[in-house]
Amino acid sequence: MGLKETILSKSIYLFHVSSGSCNNCDIEIIDCLTPRFDLERFGIVLVGSIKHADAMVCTGSANRLSVPLIKKLYEMMPKPGFVIVWGACGSSRGLFKDSYNTTAPLDEIIPVDAYIPGCPPKPEAVIAAIVKLKEKIRCGASLKLKPEAPSPGDFRRGTRKEAR
Amino acid sequence: MSNRATIPIGPYHPLQEEPEFWKLIVEGEKVVDVDVRIGYNHRGIEKISEAKSFDQSIFIVERICGICSSSHPIACCEAIEDISGIEVPERARYIRTITQELERLHSHLLWLGLAGHFIGYNTVFMWAWKYREPICDIMETVTGNRQNYGMHKVGGVRRDIEREHVSYILTRMDEVLKQLDMLKGAVLDDPVLHARLKGVGVLTREAAVDYAALGPTARASGVDIDARRDHPYAAYGDVRFNVITQKEGDVFAKTVVRILEMFESASIIRQCLDSMREGPIDSNPKEIPPGEGIGVIEAPRGECFHYVKCDGTNSPVRHKIRAPTYMNFPTFRETVIGETVSDATIIMAAIDPCYCCTERMIVVDGDDKELLKAQDLIRLSQEKTARIKERFNRA
Amino acid sequence: MTADILIEKVHGRFGDRILKTEKRSAKRVYVDIYPKDIVDVTRFLFKDLGLRFNIASGVDDFDGLEILYHFSCDPSNFVVTVRALIKDKENPHIDTITTVTRAAWWIEREIHELFGVEFDGNRDLRPLLLPDDWPKGVYPLRKNFIVPKRDSRKT
Numbered sequence: 178m179g180l181k182e183t184i185l186s187k188s189i190y191l192f193h194v195s196s197g198s199c200n201n202c203d204i205e206i207i208d209c210l211t212p213r214f215d216l217e218r219f220g221i222v223l224v225g226s227i228k229h230a231d232a233m234v235c236t237g238s239a240n241r242l243s244v245p246l247i248k249k250l251y252e253m254m255p256k257p258g259f260v261i262v263w264g265a266c267g268s269s270r271g272l273f274k275d276s277y278n279t280t281a282p283l284d285e286i287i288p289v290d291a292y293i294p295g296c297p298p299k300p301e302a303v304i305a306a307i308v309k310l311k312e313k314i315r316c317g318a319s320l321k322l323k324p325e326a327p328s329p330g331d332f333r334r335g336t337r338k339e340a341r
Numbered sequence: 342m343s344n345r346a347t348i349p350i351g352p353y354h355p356l357q358e359e360p361e362f363w364k365l366i367v368e369g370e371k372v373v374d375v376d377v378r379i380g381y382n383h384r385g386i387e388k389i390s391e392a393k394s395f396d397q398s399i400f401i402v403e404r405i406c407g408i409c410s411s412s413h414p415i416a417c418c419e420a421i422e423d424i425s426g427i428e429v430p431e432r433a434r435y436i437r438t439i440t441q442e443l444e445r446l447h448s449h450l451l452w453l454g455l456a457g458h459f460i461g462y463n464t465v466f467m468w469a470w471k472y473r474e475p476i477c478d479i480m481e482t483v484t485g486n487r488q489n490y491g492m493h494k495v496g497g498v499r500r501d502i503e504r505e506h507v508s509y510i511l512t513r514m515d516e517v518l519k520q521l522d523m524l525k526g527a528v529l530d531d532p533v534l535h536a537r538l539k540g541v542g543v544l545t546r547e548a549a550v551d552y553a554a555l556g557p558t559a560r561a562s563g564v565d566i567d568a569r570r571d572h573p574y575a576a577y578g579d580v581r582f583n584v585i586t587q588k589e590g591d592v593f594a595k596t597v598v599r600i601l602e603m604f605e606s607a608s609i610i611r612q613c614l615d616s617m618r619e620g621p622i623d624s625n626p627k628e629i630p631p632g633e634g635i636g637v638i639e640a641p642r643g644e645c646f647h648y649v650k651c652d653g654t655n656s657p658v659r660h661k662i663r664a665p666t667y668m669n670f671p672t673f674r675e676t677v678i679g680e681t682v683s684d685a686t687i688i689m690a691a692i693d694p695c696y697c698c699t700e701r702m703i704v705v706d707g708d709d710k711e712l713l714k715a716q717d718l719i720r721l722s723q724e725k726t727a728r729i730k731e732r733f734n735r736a
Numbered sequence: 737m738t739a740d741i742l743i744e745k746v747h748g749r750f751g752d753r754i755l756k757t758e759k760r761s762a763k764r765v766y767v768d769i770y771p772k773d774i775v776d777v778t779r780f781l782f783k784d785l786g787l788r789f790n791i792a793s794g795v796d797d798f799d800g801l802e803i804l805y806h807f808s809c810d811p812s813n814f815v816v817t818v819r820a821l822i823k824d825k826e827n828p829h830i831d832t833i834t835t836v837t838r839a840a841w842w843i844e845r846e847i848h849e850l851f852g853v854e855f856d857g858n859r860d861l862r863p864l865l866l867p868d869d870w871p872k873g874v875y876p877l878r879k880n881f882i883v884p885k886r887d888s889r890k891t
Contacts, residue, residue, distance in 0.1 A: 197382050201407025201488045211470040241867045242381050272401050275392060276385040277876050277883045297488055380865040388876055388883060553789045553839035571810040635764060635815050648793050661793035671841055
């Protein structure tokens with residue numbers, strides 16, 4: 178494991194970008210940094226400038242106005258850098274695939290390293306994804322992670338209800 | 342026009358979690374003009390809705406905005422039910438009210454945290470968001486999800502509140518209320534916050550009426566409107582609550598309105614849980630006849646308006662969605678001109694803008710040089726608070 | 737002021753300039769007018785009667801483009817919708833109501849870019865939502881604009 182991988186996997190600085198989202202995922206990102214879920218214990222910090230970021234977290238369904246900006250931000254990100262797509266909108270445009278103003282899933286615009294599916298993904302799913310990403314970086318690999326089916330223990334007991 | 346400079350903020354800016362592009366035209370320290378470009382969140386939902394069935398529309402409308410995830414579906418259901426006067430069972434009306442008030446609580450707490458962060462009170466930010474978590478847990482117990490509840494349908498609600506969950510809800514609400522008391526004292530009695538926020542970003546009553554401002558933005562300027570009282574829907578006709586108004590119209594007044602509204606929400610939830618009787622939760626309407634319907638409800642940011650036109654098929658012919666921030670946002674221009682750059686951010690935040698609800702952007706047509714970077718504006722805002730704090734410590 | 741009193745006042749003020757009024761329920765009133773009368777009606781409802789301007793919505797109908805202006809009477813719990821039908825779909829024009837209320841500032845820009853309606857007297861009809869390179873003359877919310885369904889597997 179090289180020095181670059183060791184350093185990167187210790188503390189990932191995230192830059193958050195929304196390409197036209199409903200704001201649910203964006204709130205959950207900030208929620209993950211608040212005392213209950215506290216991603217900062219993994220060394221994750223949200224930075225204000227793309228130049229300081231190790232990873233770019235993208236939400237949203239690639240609105241027409243956002244596409245050139247997303248590409249520009251990806252180019253400005255210092256390499257090696259990672260792209261994490263957060264939510265169903267970025268993975269596949271989600272509910273908005275039949276809109277005149279959404280373009281393509283984010284992985285057809287910029288290369289993506291990790292997907293966190295969900296609408297919005299729960300903070301527990303996000304923590305699992307960040308931990309997986311750290312492991313992958315440590316192994317020196319940068320490849321697309323397939324979302325796994327959640328195990329029964331992932332659901333809080335007694336609160337999962339079936340829709341009528 | 343001497344010494345004018347443009348400060349672009351955005352579209353990706355640490356202040357806001359939603360993209361928008363602002364330009365403030367300043368002369369020295371004072372803002373003389375402002376323009377905003379929106380459209381970075383425009384997903385064409387009104388057009389998508391025309392191709393989907395009424396049931397599917399409710400799910401899409403839920404994702405207009407993550408924070409108003411219960412308001413838009415209720416407004417949409419009310420509009421469709423208005424077409425032919427579909428009855429909603431009593432228990433379903435109470436459950437709608439409970440989800441609506443829980444959403445108001447979590448939205449105002451979220452706002453309080455963000456506002457604290459913008460002016461440099463990061464502890465308020467962390468604590469407000471920490472005490473938002475019990476509300477999210479209650480939502481998960483009642484609806485099955487922290488956000489995007491999938492709870493509402495035309496004619497009723499999808500899930501019932503089980504009897505054993507009622508005591509859980511009341512216990513966790515008490516937990517939140519204790520902290521709300523503490524936050525209320527910390528925020529409303531702090532002399533530094535009085536000095537920082539009073540007189541800043543004043544929206545006069547005349548301007549609030551002319552721009553048709555809504556929600557806490559209007560109520561803080563003395564405009565006494567609240568769709569829960571004026572156009573009662575769900576179970577609001579059966580519960581007692583106060584509509585909080587202030588007269589000054591500044592950022593401090595907007596803060597006071599939101600904090601006091603949280604206590605009213607808690608009281609409404611208790612009244613609903615006490616008065617709710619057993620019964621059906623869904624009236625199962627079979628078809629929607631041709632016609633037009635309007636749904637008007639009070640979201641956390643103000644009145645939400647949906648207009649649905651149906652031609653007898655299972656899809657809407659036209660679905661017009663108007664979120665409250667659409668009317669509140671233009672008031673920003675009124676309130677920020679003449680203020681200093683370091684106050685621009687908190688004045689903007691005081692409207693509690695929900696860009697994704699508004700689906701807008703504004704472009705400033707300035708071609709002036711860039712004076713300050715994006716991070717500088719939040720730093721300026723926090724530095725101003727620090728200066729005021731120091732003045733109080735010395736005195 | 738109830739919905740019935742409002743209908744009386746509107747008829748009293750405008751007489752046969754009103755095409756039709758319909759009271760669908762105690763909370764919903766629909767008034768049909770000619771597009772050329774919209775500014776006078778708005779001034780009457782907003783300034784004289786003190787109703788609140790809610791929003792305007794455009795509807796692409798078979799006989800033309802309808803613009804519905806919704807006003808709320810908060811003290812009495814009803815919504816008045818004023819409907820103006822613009823028959824000429826190729827070149828739709830209607831007077832701006834921003835001279836009466838600034839609340840219509842954004843919605844006129846939105847209806848202009850999504851439906852193609854010209855608001856005479858409004859000098860600020862810049863695009864609000866759509867990107868700058870959106871083709872001219874293509875109005876997304878008109879019925880002749882069809883969004884092709886895309887298969888997510890192929891994009």
